[in-house]
Amino acid sequence: MxxxxxxxxxxxxxxxxxxxxxxxxxxxxxxxxxxxxxxxxxxxxxxxxxxxxxxxxxxxxxxxxxxxxxxxxxxxxxxxxxxxxxxxxxxIPAFNSPKGNRILCLDGIQDPGNLGSILRIVDWFGIPEVLLSKGSVDCFNPKTVQASMGSIFRIAIHYTELEVFLKQTNLPIYGAVLEGASIQDLVWPPEGILVIGSESTGISPSVMPLLHNRITIPRFGNAESLNAAIACGILCAKWSGI
CATH class of the missing domain: 3.30.1330.30 (Ribosomal protein L30/S12)
Structure with a gap:
């Protein structure tokens, strides 16, 4: 021993x-x-x-x-x-560019617990790849690893320049914003990219023009915003056809 x-x-x-x-x-x-x-x-x-x-x-x-x-x-x-x-x-594995056709992109996520929860959500809904902008929190932060409850081991995670990747992809790009088309009216194909911004500032100004579709979770009360992980859960459920 x-x-x-x-x-x-x-x-x-x-x-x-x-x-x-x-x-x-x-x-x-x-x-x-x-x-x-x-x-x-x-x-x-x-x-x-x-x-x-x-x-x-x-x-x-x-x-x-x-x-x-x-x-x-x-x-x-x-x-x-x-x-x-x-x-x-x-x-720590090498980070490569995503190769799949169903990808969640996180733009500037800063809270390690939120990221861990998001990884659990995408694992639940079978989204195989997550791409994080280089300004996002470290996915191997102990709080993220613990909050993911093992989901971090079943998802391909990538760090890259988000703008460069989005400019090169041929997939449709959906971005979660406060004022966009309601997801209630959205016909969402299984292939594509979903972009979720940071908890405090949302999607970066440099990424916003690259979105093909700006989508919104309809609000029925008075809360100013949703936690990024909660929003991710609602959007991934819709994306999965629920």
Missing amino acids: QRLTKNQLHDLKSLHQKKGREEQGRYLIEGKKIVEEALDSTFVEMDCVLHTASFDTSIIPDSINSFHVSPAEMRRISTLKSPQEVIAVCR
Whole structure:
């Protein structure tokens, strides 16, 4: 059974921050359920697993390095207030351009919890690819990974220059705005791109002219706006023919 060195412990703790993740090309996932889902995913390359003495290690393949850590070490490595029995360290994949014909584009999403919820939503509705603008939050932020509840491992995620991608695509582009055509009247084909903007400013001015269709969730009350994840859920339901 391997034990961590001080340098390894330091490197793992630095994965709490985006800078550390970018420098090492790795990120953390926490909890048995999420680790099991990562092991089943074709999108995930697992570097190693860290576990306490009470954890059942039978789920860990022999091909993956595992380390026994003390409760004190687990508290240092974990990003959670109540650390769990197991943490896995995974490799950040290379980001490529989307190749499918049904894509959700997120323009400037900043809240990691919102992004995690959005990933769960698109996983639920079977949307296979998510493209994020380069100004969006890091999808491997611990809060995003936890909020996605494993959905992050089943979706192809890309970071790219959104304007460049939208200019090159031949797919119809739909953008969620406050004043557009009601989705109640929309005949929405399964192939296409849906763009959702940031929580505070919406779709970027540089992206707005690239939209083929500006669509709106009709409002019946007095709320000024919807949370990006809630709006995503409503739009994806409509897009899926519900």
